[in-house]
Amino acid sequence: MTAHVKPKALTDYKPRDFRMLIDGAWTKGAGVIERVAPGHGSVVSRYPAGTRADAERAIAAARKAFDDGPWPNMTGAERSNILLRAADLIAARADELAFLDTIESGKPISQAKGELGGAVDIWRYAAALARDLHGESYNTLGEGTLGVVLREAIGVVSIITPWNFPFLIVSQKLPFALAAGCTTVVKPSELTSGSTLVLGEILLEAGVPAGVVNILTGTGPEVGSVMTTHPDVDMISFTGSTGVGRLTMANAAQTLKKVSLELGGKNPQIVFPDANLDEFVDAAVFGAYFNAGECCNAGSRLILHKSIAADATARIAELARKVKVGDPLDPATQVGAIITPQHLEKIGGYVAGASQAGASVALGGEALDLGLGQFMAPTILSGVTSDMAVAREEVFGPVLSVLTFETTEEAIRIANAIDYGLSAGVWSRDFDTCLTIGRKVRAGTVWMNTFMDGASELPFGGYRQSGLGRELGRHAVEDYTETKTLNMHIGARTNWWAR
Ligand code: NAD
Numbered sequence: 001m002t003a004h005v006k007p008k009a010l011t012d013y014k015p016r017d018f019r020m021l022i023d024g025a026w027t028k029g030a031g032v033i034e035r036v037a038p039g040h041g042s043v044v045s046r047y048p049a050g051t052r053a054d055a056e057r058a059i060a061a062a063r064k065a066f067d068d069g070p071w072p073n074m075t076g077a078e079r080s081n082i083l084l085r086a087a088d089l090i091a092a093r094a095d096e097l098a099f100l101d102t103i104e105s106g107k108p109i110s111q112a113k114g115e116l117g118g119a120v121d122i123w124r125y126a127a128a129l130a131r132d133l134h135g136e137s138y139n140t141l142g143e144g145t146l147g148v149v150l151r152e153a154i155g156v157v158s159i160i161t162p163w164n165f166p167f168l169i170v171s172q173k174l175p176f177a178l179a180a181g182c183t184t185v186v187k188p189s190e191l192t193s194g195s196t197l198v199l200g201e202i203l204l205e206a207g208v209p210a211g212v213v214n215i216l217t218g219t220g221p222e223v224g225s226v227m228t229t230h231p232d233v234d235m236i237s238f239t240g241s242t243g244v245g246r247l248t249m250a251n252a253a254q255t256l257k258k259v260s261l262e263l264g265g266k267n268p269q270i271v272f273p274d275a276n277l278d279e280f281v282d283a284a285v286f287g288a289y290f291n292a293g294e295c296c297n298a299g300s301r302l303i304l305h306k307s308i309a310a311d312a313t314a315r316i317a318e319l320a321r322k323v324k325v326g327d328p329l330d331p332a333t334q335v336g337a338i339i340t341p342q343h344l345e346k347i348g349g350y351v352a353g354a355s356q357a358g359a360s361v362a363l364g365g366e367a368l369d370l371g372l373g374q375f376m377a378p379t380i381l382s383g384v385t386s387d388m389a390v391a392r393e394e395v396f397g398p399v400l401s402v403l404t405f406e407t408t409e410e411a412i413r414i415a416n417a418i419d420y421g422l423s424a425g426v427w428s429r430d431f432d433t434c435l436t437i438g439r440k441v442r443a444g445t446v447w448m449n450t451f452m453d454g455a456s457e458l459p460f461g462g463y464r465q466s467g468l469g470r471e472l473g474r475h476a477v478e479d480y481t482e483t484k485t486l487n488m489h490i491g492a493r494t495n496w497w498a499r
Pocket residue numbers: 160161162163164165169187188189190218219220221223224225228239240241242244245247248262263264265295296394396422461462466467
């Protein structure tokens with residue numbers, strides 16, 4: 001039995017009615033999308049159902065704001081100051097934003113508050129980078145030539161985000177696009193749009209001019225498809241599933257937009273016999289069950305050395321049983337609700353499929369009835385092999401698959417035997433082992449003797465079908481720029497006709 005925290009009904013909470021932000025004005029939609037809280041079962045938010053026409057208006061506003069200014073023409077210092085003001089306002093409203101993310105996504109409130117702290121840091125980091133954006137000069141091309149390489153804002157950027165980290169993910173994109181001088185159309189997930197809409201209020205208050213940030217609510221096929229195909233959009237920054245990422249890239253190909261994609265993962269943790277098992281067991285439980293496993297970085301595949309597999313699995317199960325699952329608003333909760341009833345069913349399907357394919361359910365495996373909302377018990381599947389769907393596909397739920405290895409080469413082969421390459425972990429006290437795994441595993445981040453740590457300074461993104469491009473890190477603003485060469489001639493030119 002896992003530890004449960006029964007959800008309390010939101011009897012006193014009045015659902016919040018939101019509007020979209022287009023060209024600096026708050027706009028109603030033609031219809032309404034109602035969000036039912038996954039942890040409490042009642043309607044908590046209503047967003048406008050944006051239409052194609054809304055998307056076209058928002059793109060036109062962003063285009064005008066870019067082409068006519070003032071945003072792209074401001075100094076880096078001016079944009080930086082506005083981003084810093086935004087960071088302060090986000091910090092001041094962090095409790096409200098964390099509450100919205102919690103009731104709409106079902107994540108634990110203590111975790112949502114942590115994500116807000118991380119987001120504030122990212123806005124401050126982007127503000128610092130806004131002042132440092134610069135190109136290069138070449139004074140080495142001979143007496144008659146001076147080369148200057150400019151970094152120019154790329155233009156209008158469509159930003160599309162998923163539901164699992166609503167405020168954090170928009171914060172990994174928007175402040176960097178703004179720092180570069182771009183204008184934007186932002187679409188949060190239709191399941192968790194609240195905190196992104198509050199961000200719109202914050203940005204207007206911070207001094208971002210009308211039209212620079214437009215925020216649309218609505219579905220992907222209706223609104224997102226316009227944002228990814230419209231000829232006036234110069235770049236798309238997308239985080240979501242690999243399937244929609246693929247579609248986004250195909251849509252972008254029609255007008256050759258730049259694309260940045262942060263997609264799915266099936267991330268391994270490789271554990272050697274000399275690892276500090278106490279530290280690893282905690283990281284295994286954290287990696288698998290943080291955000292109920294609805295996390296692109298989830299450590300959903302353990303690749304354990306055969307000699308320690310039984311002991312490590314038993315210890316992980318023992319700790320996982322103590323994890324507090326339940327009411328997202330209870331400060332003690334560690335694992336919250338599953339995003340929708342349909343998604344809960346999908347997770348259950350993966351567990352059933354793995355059992356049929358020969359894996360054993362070492363812990364959990366079933367949905368939890370806590371009276372309200374939808375929850376899933378922390379689950380461990382042992383005896384999983386690389387060919388099973390549960391070992392290859394993103395389950396996006398609290399399901400941990402345990403595989404085993406005997407040699408380092410075999411561990412690397414298993415780790416790389418999937419289409420994804422977002423992140424990985426290695427546990428060993430041996431320096432050579434850690435570095436060998438760090439170099440050979442094809443993933444955008446490799447953690448050594450830790451898991452899922454991060455910092456605004458460290459680039460994040462995936463190899464292969466986990467994505468394209470990197471977010472965060474000191475090059476994050478450059479991603480939202482074009483490179484322009486100024487090739488300047490000094491003195492008399494060698495005449496082509498007369499030579
Ligand atoms: P999703 O792909 O279903 O939706 C993501 C966004 O795309 C939503 O805003 C959605 O409305 C929009 N969308 C859907 N169809 C569209 C279309 N036809 N055109 C344009 N936009 C469209 O993903 P999700 O279920 O919201 O999120 C979960 C996925 O996100 C997981 O696969 C997860 O791994 C991934 N993710 C990746 C990262 C990362 O940084 N690599 C981070 C978080 C989540």
